[in-house]
Amino acid sequence: MKAIYKITLLLTFSILTSCGGVPEEKTKSIGAENTFSVEEVLEMVARENDVTRTLYTKAIVGKGKKQGMKFDEDWRKDDVEAGPLPALFLRGVATSIRKSSVPLGLYLGSDFPVNAANKFEGKQAELFEHIKKDQKAQFFYDEDQKLHTAMFADLASAGACVTCHNDHPQTTKSDWKLGDVMGATTWQYPKDSLSYKETVAVLNSYAKGTVDIYMEYLDEINAFEKSEKPQIGDKWPAEGNYLPTAEVFLDSVKKLSSYETMKRLVVVK
């Protein structure tokens, strides 16, 4: 009988090993050594975000309002013919990133938010106090979610930020000034270091997010029934009732931010 057990064991072992198992996913490919720390990458993408948001707030929302264009927190409602306010533009970018394969989280909050549910709490509230003092980025590791987290100051970079927030019926603070730290963006990523390819993927997912939400805005304009539709092409609201296409908008973001980002990407430590 012992022979039977041995044969059965041998047979089972050979059947189990003969098929080779499910191929393991390689975590690293050749030449893909981790080049950047997560802090460096989040600083890069946060810088791109600063440029994008400032451009959208100043050149689209600020100048657009002067042309009679409307921007509303309920811009997605069927009966509202308007574009997204800057905070909702950022939320749109964040939603698009979450749909991509890049595990990057992006959030916006404040200690005096228009929507009380967006108020910082816990660790974020604690670090935001430091950010308000020196405007320096804050990093921490979120133990619960096992995510590397960074917070960057979100400044009142355009007159439109100040006036809209001060005049908003739900505002919890009405004496905002240009240059104030109005809130902070929070970014999360699961790894402590990223390869060159992963870094570019993070930057690309942000850029794609920008295009996605901007395209949604252009689609919204396309569906306007009562309001006058701005002409969409290569001109900006500063020149009249115009809006740039998504490509023109992204090109401008790249022109404004690419030097800084490129410098960081090409410098080999």
Added chain:
Amino acid sequence: MFKVGPLRKRQVLGGIIGSILGGAMFYIFTLDTTEEYVSIGPMNTGHESLSCFACHADAKGNLMQQVQSNVSHAFGARDIGVDFGTQDVTVNNCLECHDRPNDRHPTHRFSEPRFKEAVSHIDATTCITCHTEHEEERVSVASIDYCMNCHQDLDVENDPLDISHKTLIAKEAWFTCIQCHDFHGNHKYEVPEKLSDTIPMESIQRYFDGGEDPYGSVKKYIALSQEDWLKALENK
């Protein structure tokens, strides 16, 4: 090859019958036509016509490979184990049909650290906290006072409601929120100005249990059918 003694005959016969029966059962219960007998319970409202594969995608590799990989993992010869049979169902499976830009409370927003406390009370980062599948209902949340976890400081300017939101919150009447506001904001519902005109809790409970929609049938977004989902996958 094997010598079977007369005393072992019944054991061997039993073994053969067991193997044949086991094989037949494995074959029969993996057929598409027998899915309902394998399911752990009837599908939720709106999901009745879905096939198992819509959520339970086949795991990578064949069964033998999966067994070998997990045995190797158990003995430390492999870093990560693999799914056995089917892949785990995640939020992403739900979002393939239900994701929409105007969701008032998308799951990903609650991953932000500041929701840590709220999420410890109700895990809004995952759909199944409120929509447990195979329960033959629409909503399975344990208690509908979940708004209290984030909206304690709500103060509506020029509040149109006869009993103000602030008063309702002070009275901790959190069950009244749902009488006007569905969590995902997917209904085009005109909210009343009198609390007495809001949707009664019985109607809301019936809706949760799979009954008629008290907010009306006009919705901002209709989830993809299995057919549309498959088409969307093909176009990806």
